[in-house]
Amino acid sequence: MFSSFRHSMTWLHTWFGLVLGYVLVVVFFFGSLSVFDREIDRWAIPSSRFEAQPMPSFDRLLEPAFRSILPDEAEYEAADALVTQPLPPREQLEPEEWWAYTTHRDPVLGIGAGFGLPHPKDPEAHNHVHGSMTIDPRSGKVIPSDQLALGSGFFYPLHYSLHIEWLGLGYWIVGLAALVMLAALVSGVVMHRKVFRELFRFRPQKRTQRSALDLHNLTGIVALPFHFMFALSGLVIFSGIYLPVADTMLKPLHDAHEKEEEAQTGLPHDAAGVPAKLVSVDAMVAEAQRRWAARDMAGDVGFLVVNHVDDANLTVSVYRAGTDRIASVGEGVHFKGTTGEVLHEDPPQTQVSSVNEFVTGLHLQHFKHWLLRWFYFVGGLAGCACIATGFIFFVEKRKRQHAASGAGGSRWVDALAVATVTGMVVATLAMLVANRLLSEDLAGRDGWEKTAFWGTWLLAFFHAALRTTPMREARRSPAWSEQCALIAVLAVCAVLLNWISTGDHLLRTIGAGYWPVAGIDLTLLVGAVMAALTARRLWSSTPRQIAIDARGAAYE
Amino acid sequence: MTSPHPSPITARVVVSRVAASTLGGYAFCWGLSTLSMSSLVALGMDFDEAYTLVMLIVFLVFLTAFCWAFAARSLRAVWLVLAGGGGAMTVAAWLLTRSLV
Secondary structure, three states: OOOOHHHHHHHHHHHHHHHHHHHHHHHHHHHHHHOOHHHHHHHHOHHHOOOOOOOOOHHHHHHHHHHOOOOOHHHHHHHHHHEOOOOOOHHHOOEEEEEEEOOOOOOOEEEEEEEEOOOEOOOOOOOEEEEEEEEOOOOOOEEOOOOOOHHHHHHHHHHHHOOOOHHHHHHHHHHHHHHHHHHHHHHHHHHOOOHHHHOOOOOOOOOHHHHHHHHHHHHHHHOHHHHHHHHHHHHHHOHHHHOOOOOOOOHHHHHHHHHHHHHHHOOOOOOOOOEOOOOOHHHHHHHHHHHHHHOOOOOOEEEEEEEOOOEOOOEEEEEEEOOOOOOOEEEEEEEEOOOOOEEEEOOOOOHHHHHHHHHHHHHHOOOOOHHHHHHHHHHHHHHHHHHHHHHHHHHHHHHHHHHHHOOOHHHHHHHHHHHHHHHHHHHHHHHHHHHHHOOOOOOOHHHHHHHHHHHHHHHHHHHHHHOOHHHHHOOOOOHHHHHHHHHHHHHHHHHHHHHHHHOOOHHHHHHOOOHHHHHHHHHHHHHHHHHHHHHHHHHHHHHHHHHHHHHHHHHO | OOOOOOOOOOHHHHHHHHHHHHHHHHHHHHHHHHHHHHHHHHOOOOHHHHHHHHHHHHHHHHHHHHHHHHHOOOHHHHHHHHHHHHHHHHHHHHHHHHHHO
C-alpha cells in the first residue's frame, strides 16, 4: 500500500489526524479549561465564592447531610427494571455507602450516597442507585442542583466523555482519539527528520501554508513529552473502561483476590444484615491524621468513605489529600465503624503502584502548585494550536487544487475546523454569558445553560459552513475572522456581566486577592485581546496574504 | 523498507488496514493483557499489582501495533499477528484462569 515507512506514517498522520483531530482539539481545549475547573465553578456559582474549606465535622455536619441525600431520580426510575418487586418510595431506600471528596481548591463539598436495591433480579449485579449533592461545609446548606458547576460539572466531563452517554460511546471516541494522538506524535517525528531545527523555526511572514506548518511543528515538538504523557495517562486512567478484563474474563481471579484481601485487611466485603450504630467519625479522622503525622506526612482529609451504613459491618475509610505530592488521595486508614478501632492501614506503596500514582497524578493534578497549573493550561492550549494549524495546513495545501476541480473536500474540512476551533470557544463563552444572564432562581437553570452551549456551537457550525463560498476561488473563509471577533465580544461581555450581576469587578477581586474569579476574568480579557488582534490581522492581511499565497502558488 | 511496487491504495485495502490497526490492535491488547495478568498472578504476583503493571504498558503496545499495521508491507501478516495472536493469547489466558481458580 505504501512505498516506504515514512510514506505510511505520513498517511496515518494526515488522515487519522484529520478525522480524530476534531475530537482531539475539543479534548485538549476542555482539558485545558479543566485545569481551572474549580475556579470556573466559583465564577459560575457566585454563592460559592469564598475560601477553600477543609473536610467538615462528620458527626455534627456531614452525617445529617448524608442522611438527607435522595437517590437520583433518573437512576431510581431506571432501577425499576432491575428488581422483581416494586421499589419502595425514593425517600425510603436505605443508604449502603456514603462518600465525601474535597481538594485544596474547594470551598464547597461534594458528597454522595449509594443505595442498595431490595429484591434484585440478578443478585450478582451491582444493584445500586446513587445520589449526590453539593453543600456549603460551613453551614451544611445545600447548593441547589440546578446551579451547574460549569467547570467540574460540565467542561471537565466533556473533556473525557464528550457528554455522549449512549453506550458510553463518548469515552470510546475519546480513547481512540488519545491513541491517535500518540500515533500522530510518533508519525509526526518520523515525517520530520530535522526535528531539532523545526523547534526553532517559525516564519510568520511566509505564505499561510508554510507558517501554519512551522507552527504545527513547533507546538507539536516543544510540547511533545507533555502531549505524549497526557494522552497516555488518559488511557491509563480509564483503562478499566477500555480494557474491562477484571470485570469479564478475569473476574474469577479478581473475585478470588477480593476474598483474599478481605481476609488480610479485615475489611468486610458484604453487609452482615444486622443493624448497628456508627460511633464518632471525627475521632477516627483525628486518629488517621495522628498516624499520618507520625509517618512525617501530616495532611488533610481528601476523601472519606463509609461502607455498610447502619450495619454491623460498618467501616469508615479516611484518605489523605495529595495536595503536596503528585497523587490524588492515598494513605488510607480504615476503621471499624461500630467501635472506632483501626482495622487496617494501607501499606507503603509498591513500586508499580507508585509509578501508577505518579502517571495518573500528573494527569489529574491535585497538587498545590500554581505555576505548574499554568504550564498545564498553556501546554494544553499549545496542543490546540498544534491541531488547529494541522487543519489549516491540510486546507492550504489542497484548496487551490480543490477550487480548480470544484471538489468540496477542503471546504468541508475548513468549515469543520472553524466550527471546532473557534466555534467551541464561542460556545464556551456563550455558556458563561448565559450563566450570568439567567436568573439565579430560574427552575432548570442548568438545562438552559447547556442549551446555550450546544445551540451556539451548532450555530457556529452553520455559520462556518455558509461562509465557505470564497473558498471556491481558493480564498480564505471569512468565518475565521468573524468568529474571532465574536470571541472577543463575548469574552468582554462575560467579564462585564460578572461585574453587573455580582459586583465582583477586577479591582475588587484583585484587591481582595480572590484569584479564582480574578484569574478567570483576566484570562477572559487576555483572550478577548488576542481574539480581537487575530480578527484584525485576518481582515487587514487578506489582500496581502492573497498576494503572498498567489506568488507561492505560482512559484510551485 | 522501500518496496519498488506498492500496491494501489484501494478502498478495500484502506478499510482493512484501518480495521487491522484498531480492531486487530485491540484484540492483540486484550489477549496480551489477559494472558500477562493471569501469568503474573500464576507466578505469585498480587492481582491488583499485575493489573496496574499491565495497564501501564499495554497502551504503549497498542500504539506500536497501531503504527505497525500501517508500516508493515504484508497486510495478511498484520491480521495474522494482531487478530490471530490476540485470539490465541485470549484462549491461553482463559485456560490459565480456569486452572488457577
